[in-house]
Amino acid sequence: MRIDTTLAGFSNGLLLAAILLYALAMLCYACDFAFARHRLMAGLTDAEQAGRRSDSALAEAAVPSLVAAGAGGGVPAVPAGPAVPASSAASVHPPAAAAPRRHASRWPAGFWLRLAFGLTCVGVTAHVAAIVTRGLAEHRTPWGNMYEFIAAFTCVAVLVLVAASIWQRAYYLGLFVLVPVVFGLGIDLTVLYTPAGSLVPALQSYWIAIHVTAMLVAIGLFIFGAVTTTLYLTAERSQRRVAAGRPSWSAGILQHLPGAAVLDRLSYRSILFAFPVWTFGVMAGAIWADHAWGRYWGWDPKETWSFITWVVYAMFLHARATAGWRGRRAAYIQLIGFGCLLFNVIGVNLWITGLHSYAGMS
Amino acid sequence: MTSTESAATEATRATTATATDPAETGAAAELLEAEPSVAADQSRAAGLGPIGWLRWGWRQLTSMRTALILLFLLALASVPGSVLPQQGIDPAAVSQYYQSHPALAPFLSRLSLFNVFSAPWFAAIYLLLFASLAGCVLPRTVRLVGSARQQPPRAPTNLARLPASASYVTEVAPARALEQAASFFRGRRFRISQGDGWVSAEKGYLREVGNLLFHIALLALLFSVGLGGIFGYKANRLLIVGQGFADTPTALDVFRPGRLVTPGDLAPFSINLHGFTAKYVTSGPQLDQPLSYDASLTYQATPSAPVRSYQLQVNHPLVVDGVSVYLIGHGYAPIFKVTDGTGKVRWDGPVPFIPVDQTTLTSEGVIKVPDAEPGQLGFAGVFLPSAVDEGGRLESAFPEALNPRVSLVGFTGNLGMNSDQAQSVYQLDTTGLHQLPMQPRPLSAGQSMKLPDGLGTVTYLGYQQWISLAITYDPGQLPALASGIAALAGLILSFMVRRRRMFVRAVAAADGSTQVNIGGLARSDAAGGFENEFDSLTESLRSELAATEVTIADRQQPASVGTAEGSGGSSPRASTAEGSGGSFPRASTAGRSGESSKASTDGE
Numbered sequence: 001m002r003i004d005t006t007l008a009g010f011s012n013g014l015l016l017a018a019i020l021l022y023a024l025a026m027l028c029y030a031c032d033f034a035f036a037r038h039r040l041m042a043g044l045t046d047a048e049q050a051g052r053r054s055d056s057a058l059a060e061a062a063v064p065s066l067v068a069a070g071a072g073g074g075v076p077a078v079p080a081g082p083a084v085p086a087s088s089a090a091s092v093h094p095p096a097a098a099a100p101r102r103h104a105s106r107w108p109a110g111f112w113l114r115l116a117f118g119l120t121c122v123g124v125t126a127h128v129a130a131i132v133t134r135g136l137a138e139h140r141t142p143w144g145n146m147y148e149f150i151a152a153f154t155c156v157a158v159l160v161l162v163a164a165s166i167w168q169r170a171y172y173l174g175l176f177v178l179v180p181v182v183f184g185l186g187i188d189l190t191v192l193y194t195p196a197g198s199l200v201p202a203l204q205s206y207w208i209a210i211h212v213t214a215m216l217v218a219i220g221l222f223i224f225g226a227v228t229t230t231l232y233l234t235a236e237r238s239q240r241r242v243a244a245g246r247p248s249w250s251a252g253i254l255q256h257l258p259g260a261a262v263l264d265r266l267s268y269r270s271i272l273f274a275f276p277v278w279t280f281g282v283m284a285g286a287i288w289a290d291h292a293w294g295r296y297w298g299w300d301p302k303e304t305w306s307f308i309t310w311v312v313y314a315m316f317l318h319a320r321a322t323a324g325w326r327g328r329r330a331a332y333i334q335l336i337g338f339g340c341l342l343f344n345v346i347g348v349n350l351w352i353t354g355l356h357s358y359a360g361m362s
Numbered sequence: 363m364t365s366t367e368s369a370a371t372e373a374t375r376a377t378t379a380t381a382t383d384p385a386e387t388g389a390a391a392e393l394l395e396a397e398p399s400v401a402a403d404q405s406r407a408a409g410l411g412p413i414g415w416l417r418w419g420w421r422q423l424t425s426m427r428t429a430l431i432l433l434f435l436l437a438l439a440s441v442p443g444s445v446l447p448q449q450g451i452d453p454a455a456v457s458q459y460y461q462s463h464p465a466l467a468p469f470l471s472r473l474s475l476f477n478v479f480s481a482p483w484f485a486a487i488y489l490l491l492f493a494s495l496a497g498c499v500l501p502r503t504v505r506l507v508g509s510a511r512q513q514p515p516r517a518p519t520n521l522a523r524l525p526a527s528a529s530y531v532t533e534v535a536p537a538r539a540l541e542q543a544a545s546f547f548r549g550r551r552f553r554i555s556q557g558d559g560w561v562s563a564e565k566g567y568l569r570e571v572g573n574l575l576f577h578i579a580l581l582a583l584l585f586s587v588g589l590g591g592i593f594g595y596k597a598n599r600l601l602i603v604g605q606g607f608a609d610t611p612t613a614l615d616v617f618r619p620g621r622l623v624t625p626g627d628l629a630p631f632s633i634n635l636h637g638f639t640a641k642y643v644t645s646g647p648q649l650d651q652p653l654s655y656d657a658s659l660t661y662q663a664t665p666s667a668p669v670r671s672y673q674l675q676v677n678h679p680l681v682v683d684g685v686s687v688y689l690i691g692h693g694y695a696p697i698f699k700v701t702d703g704t705g706k707v708r709w710d711g712p713v714p715f716i717p718v719d720q721t722t723l724t725s726e727g728v729i730k731v732p733d734a735e736p737g738q739l740g741f742a743g744v745f746l747p748s749a750v751d752e753g754g755r756l757e758s759a760f761p762e763a764l765n766p767r768v769s770l771v772g773f774t775g776n777l778g779m780n781s782d783q784a785q786s787v788y789q790l791d792t793t794g795l796h797q798l799p800m801q802p803r804p805l806s807a808g809q810s811m812k813l814p815d816g817l818g819t820v821t822y823l824g825y826q827q828w829i830s831l832a833i834t835y836d837p838g839q840l841p842a843l844a845s846g847i848a849a850l851a852g853l854i855l856s857f858m859v860r861r862r863r864m865f866v867r868a869v870a871a872a873d874g875s876t877q878v879n880i881g882g883l884a885r886s887d888a889a890g891g892f893e894n895e896f897d898s899l900t901e902s903l904r905s906e907l908a909a910t911e912v913t914i915a916d917r918q919q920p921a922s923v924g925t926a927e928g929s930g931g932s933s934p935r936a937s938t939a940e941g942s943g944g945s946f947p948r949a950s951t952a953g954r955s956g957e958s959s960k961a962s963t964d965g966e
């Protein structure tokens with residue numbers, strides 16, 4: 001079928017528009033940090049921000065302060081472990097702190113934040129439209145080469161951001177997620193740009209819609225996880241320094257973010273979504289490889305690095321369940337996993353040849 | 363709270379759990395699935411000799427930390443397999459590596475670095491990992507089966523201390539309220555245990571089931587892969603249009619049988635190739651890119667079976683008798699006629715040339731004519747499907763054969779074919795040969811070239827196409843697929859299901875009404891949402907009991923009444939959630955208390 005070059009040009013324009021809108025949104029998110037005086041998160045402990053959340057990580061955070069609270073209720077004081085300095089504040093009782101949070105609006109508060117979020121939403125709409133029009137122009141699934149693939153998974157990352165903003169009220173993440181997205185899209189549109197075209201026979205299969213879609217959805221989620229984990233590490237470090245009475249350069253911006261435990265939990269959750277999707281994607285890839293090449297696993301470089309990525313993220317999940325490893329060390333493992341993922345997406349495409357050399361970069 | 367603190371708290375808790383009086387730990391201990399700490403094992407190992415050491419080693423192997431390390435080693439060990447060329451994937455690249463790194467290559471080869479995925483050290487890592495996996499998972503499975511009838515623990519005395527809690531006042535009498543609460547949770551498929559003044563309910567054992575299913579499925583996956591390696595086979599065959607072959611070891615170019623495969627096990631099918639078409643993009647930026655490959659075959663499942671036809675395409679393999687046949691490559695086979703000096707035709711037929719440039723399908727190949735007289739003849743040729751003149755040089759401009767040309771260089775001498783060493787049909791060993799002094803001239807179909815010194819003539823007659831087929835039989839495939847699906851299902855199950863406990867205590871208040879306290883706790887709430895579930899459960903229960911909610915301030919009081927009443931002057935420490943089973947054990951991971959106690963030193 002013929003490629004519709006007009007429509008393809010339109011798609012390029014939409015992608016450029018998306019980048020510009022994201023860049024503007026970033027600016028507004030930054031203005032929100034700089035100018036907005038509302039909802040500073042400083043002074044709240046993680047336990048309070050987490051409300052009555054009760055998964056294992058937060059139960060740990062919550063229980064000692066509850067013990068301290070109980071101490072106020074007439075029970076002889078038990079030193080509640082090395083409790084956070086703010087644990088006196090915790091005697092307000094988490095449910096009390098949680099109450100306003102539960103009634104808090106889903107929607108962003110304040111001019112700059114509203115504007116930023118609005119721009120993000122318009123931007124992601126343009127982004128989705130760019131991908132859809134590209135697919136229509138090419139009469140195929142629009143993720144068949146590296147250019148299209150990057151455009152698609154950055155789109156997923158922004159969609160995850162929007163979802164997390166609404167459902168987790170994680171509006172504070174906007175700036176941090178959009179930075180790598182804008183950077184990635186910028187490189188994509190300039191260096192990696194590939195004109196619209198058809199696919200080589202090996203890619204002409206409905207499996208592209210299954211395997212590649214799963215991979216890029218997982219990557220979008222992994223990006224989100226890596227960003228939140230980086231923030232977690234920053235916040236955790238800053239909290240330690242402040243607790244030790246040392247200066248923390250990041251304390252200023254961290255005022256606008258929730259505490260380390262909330263970030264950690266958010267990151268963990270995104271991996272919990274991403275990991276099964278990635279597992280499914282690798283399996284679907286194996287089935288496809290079996291259809292196309294006659295073997296389901298051949299240690300092709302792309303396959304090898306997907307495997308490495310998978311193993312490292314499995315390590316992360318294990319680390320989260322191993323005492324002494326959760327927290328900082330687990331976060332580092334997650335970042336290593338993300339490094340492997342990036343290498344697979346970029347390094348393997350550009351530097352290593354294998355059966356998967358479809359990046360369209362020759 | 364920082365991780366340091368949480369680690370430290372955990373350590374404190376671990377010690378608390380072991381230090382509390384036996385009565386309190388009774389319930390906790392069986393839930394903690396306690397395993398002796400590594401430290402304890404170490405001292406035992408020193409005292410107990412070989413058995414002790416074995417036990418110690420086994421505990422080390424099956425510890426969570428070892429699993430972590432082995433996973434890390436597995437990831438690390440895979441890296442060279444993607445960076446260095448691999449014998450099993452691209453043998454040509456390996457020989458090239460030998461040529462470009464003559465000093466380094468033999469050394470790397472000794473370390474199996476050109477064969478990473480079948481290297482002994484790679485096998486050692488994954489076998490250890492899977493031993494660790496089995497050692498970790500099987501006891502947990504036994505324990506899970508054993509706990510199928512286990513009751514949830516006694517409700518902690520002070521429910522307000524749990525991560526989620528609520529209180530009501532109702533007119534229903536305490537005993538009746540508890541009865542109602544029990545049937546309320548039972549109706550929601552919670553497991554119930556009841557005692558004097560309390561009800562405990564637990565749900566979500568499927569989480570552990572999911573986790574075990576996932577890990578066991580991984581073991582099954584490894585076995586399935588092994589099954590394919592033992593009973594399956596892989597083969598390649600290059601087939602020129604017009605030719606056919608039967609699935610026997612001699613007819614296959616490459617035959618890699620599994621360990622227990624004999625030639626008699628091969629499926630007795632045969633295939634004939636009648637035509638092949640490749641389509642390419644003919645304009646625009648994607649010029650040269652292939653659009654479709656299509657091979658017309660006929661095949662017979664057995665020599666006596668009916669002849670069927672099949673259009674073989676990429677992504678569309680032929681399956682006969684459980685064996686799959688794939689189209690994995692294609693190319694050109696120019697047809698030559700070689701007449702020697704005595705006037706005898708010594709070669710007449712197509713010779714497959716191998717593409718050296720995948721975009722333009724410029725291909726190279728050799729013709730060997732060992733019977734030629736007076737001297738053996740050999741030719742090295744280049745085939746250009748669409749020859750164009752690029753500044754005096756002929757090059758192929760397009761992969762389709764629009765203007766095919768062949769240019770040949772002739773050799774005579776000793777082809778070296780009667781030595782013992784196996785020779786590639788695609789390469790000319792020129793050590794015993796000397797090049798014929800001829801002007802290389804691109805031939806078009808029908809043109810001949812006369813060889814000097816009366817050695818004969820060679821004629822290029824035209825071309826034929828060939829395809830290469832991969833033939834695989836892998837009995838491990840279906841089990842591998844099933845294990846994969848089971849692993850995924852287990853994974854999703856363990857991520858979605860939250861294991862949670864709900865506790866209810868009812869006390870008669872001074873004014874004759876009943877104070878109902880509810881507490882809740884989730885051990886694993888990976889996907890979140892326990893808070894909401896708790897709220898909706900307590901809300902439903904409240905309306906069932908026709909109760910009114912009391913405020914937090916009110917709640918503080920009765921809760922301490924509960925403490926006094928429940929555990930009658932027990933130490934405050936014992937009334938923490940931990941001691942009375944209010945907190946979940948960290949599944950078997952906390953059971954690996956070696957790590958728990960290590961946490962205090964680890965968490966810097």
Ligand code: HEM
Pocket residue numbers: 311314317318320321424425426427429433491492494495496498499572573574576577580852853856857949950951
């Ligand atoms: C082939 C190697 C392994 C892989 C790829 C792997 C992967 C995973 C993954 C993805 C999870 C998270 C999913 C879930 O909770 O069900 C997990 C959890 C778990 N794994 Fe493994 N695992 C491996 C080996 C082991 C071994 C050897 C052990 C025992 C030491 C182990 C013990 C556990 C435990 C206890 C959990 C639950 C963690 C929690 O409670 O969150 N795994 N594993």
